[in-house]
Amino acid sequence: MAPRNAAENPDYEGDRLGLDQVDTLISESSPSPKRPPMVIVWRNVVLFILLHVGALYTLILIPQAKLYTLIWSSVMYYFAAMGITAGAHRLWSHRSYKARLPLRFFLALCNCISFQNSIYEWARDHRAHHKFSETDADPHNAKRGFFFAHMGWLLVKKHPDVKEKGKMIDYSDLLSDPIVAFQNRHYKKLVLLFCFVMPTMVPWYFWGESAFNAFYIASILRYTLVLNATWLVNSAAHMWGQRPYDERIHPAENLGVAFCATGEGFHNYHHVFPHDYSTSEYGWHFNLTTLFIDTMYFLGQAYDRRKIPMDVIMKRKLRTGDGSRR
Ligand code: ST9
Numbered sequence: 001m002a003p004r005n006a007a008e009n010p011d012y013e014g015d016r017l018g019l020d021q022v023d024t025l026i027s028e029s030s031p032s033p034k035r036p037p038m039v040i041v042w043r044n045v046v047l048f049i050l051l052h053v054g055a056l057y058t059l060i061l062i063p064q065a066k067l068y069t070l071i072w073s074s075v076m077y078y079f080a081a082m083g084i085t086a087g088a089h090r091l092w093s094h095r096s097y098k099a100r101l102p103l104r105f106f107l108a109l110c111n112c113i114s115f116q117n118s119i120y121e122w123a124r125d126h127r128a129h130h131k132f133s134e135t136d137a138d139p140h141n142a143k144r145g146f147f148f149a150h151m152g153w154l155l156v157k158k159h160p161d162v163k164e165k166g167k168m169i170d171y172s173d174l175l176s177d178p179i180v181a182f183q184n185r186h187y188k189k190l191v192l193l194f195c196f197v198m199p200t201m202v203p204w205y206f207w208g209e210s211a212f213n214a215f216y217i218a219s220i221l222r223y224t225l226v227l228n229a230t231w232l233v234n235s236a237a238h239m240w241g242q243r244p245y246d247e248r249i250h251p252a253e254n255l256g257v258a259f260c261a262t263g264e265g266f267h268n269y270h271h272v273f274p275h276d277y278s279t280s281e282y283g284w285h286f287n288l289t290t291l292f293i294d295t296m297y298f299l300g301q302a303y304d305r306r307k308i309p310m311d312v313i314m315k316r317k318l319r320t321g322d323g324s325r326r
């Protein structure tokens with residue numbers, strides 16, 4: 001079946017889910033004059049410092065690790081990435097394609113490897129990010145600076161607007177998926193098992209790696225790298241790069257971020273056309289996630305991939321783009 005575009009799709013629900021607000025949010029993006037003082041969550045500050053110190057320490061362990069452990073850690077990076085990009089992002093947040101039960105199960109499992117909050121919480125924040133982009137109701141409002149957009153937003157209580165305006169968005173579809181509901185209910189146990197225990201046990205059991213090396217390389221370092229690659233989409237890709245589709249918004253096309261984030265750096269395109277399953281005008285160009293979804297399509301696991309028609313993209317480029325890619 002050919003990919004369908006959202007405009008022609010009779011059951012397209014982007015507006016109800018708060019995904020079609022690009023033009024309106026531009027006028028809403030002025031900073032709030034009465035931003036309350038930030039409430040620092042010290043538990044998160046301490047945990048993220050420990051995590052990053054642990055990741056730095058791991059660099060000295062790499063030369064003494066077995067080759068298979070390094071390959072396994074890369075595989076874990078890839079699976080964790082798919083759990084975020086193909087799962088929480090393109091499938092559950094944006095409904096840009098549909099997935100059969102086995103694929104949804106696999107993606108939810110991969111999502112536990114990535115430990116970035118449950119799919120439900122992740123998609124809730126992400127829908128708010130699109131609908132209220134770069135306002136106080138955006139959980140990682142990039143107008144508050146690089147550090148806040150990157151990881152600072154996870155170190156403080158959310159701005160009240162996130163909670164108040166977030167309630168305007170419909171999230172009911174998320175928990176009505178039994179896979180999402182199950183993952184949300186058992187999230188802590190699942191993360192312990194799939195982000196930390198499983199990545200450590202496999203190298204120790206199958207090729208005799210020390211549990212110490214396996215834990216630091218396949219869990220701590222890999223987790224920290226995937227986190228930072230993801231956060232770069234919120235920070236770097238909201239600041240640096242070309243804006244061929246809409247020069248009036250900050251999200252930009254950033255190839256470096258696309259490389260680290262398995263295809264999620266084409267962020268100007270993505271904010272203009274959020275329901276395109278490739279999150280890019282292109283297909284597999286710097287986009288391992290689109291390659292993954294297409295492979296799943298050929299295996300019969302993914303279907304109804306939404307793609308924006310080329311003439312719509314061209315018209316938009318001519319109307320609002322910065323002229324960098326005509
Ligand atoms: C992490 C997430 O790292 C990263 C997400 C990045 C997203 C990137 C997107 C870019 C595009 C995709 C690119 C993918 C690239 C992947 C590359 C891979 C290689 N709407 O949150 P709470 C309400 S996580 C509506 O506790 P606080 C709700 O009632 C890292 N309502 O706020 C909620 O109650 P409940 C690991 C909302 O208390 C209540 O408020 N995880 C919304 O201010 C309280 O919510 C951590 O470190 C909303 N959007 O605390 C945990 N939000 O939930 C860090 C909230 O019961 N988080 N409400 O319904 C925390 O500790 C806390 O959330 C907090 C805020 C301290 C940050």
Ligand code: ZN
Binds near residue numbers: 233238251267271
């Ligand atoms: Zn964004």
Ligand code: ZN
Binds near residue numbers: 270274
């Ligand atoms: Zn998105």
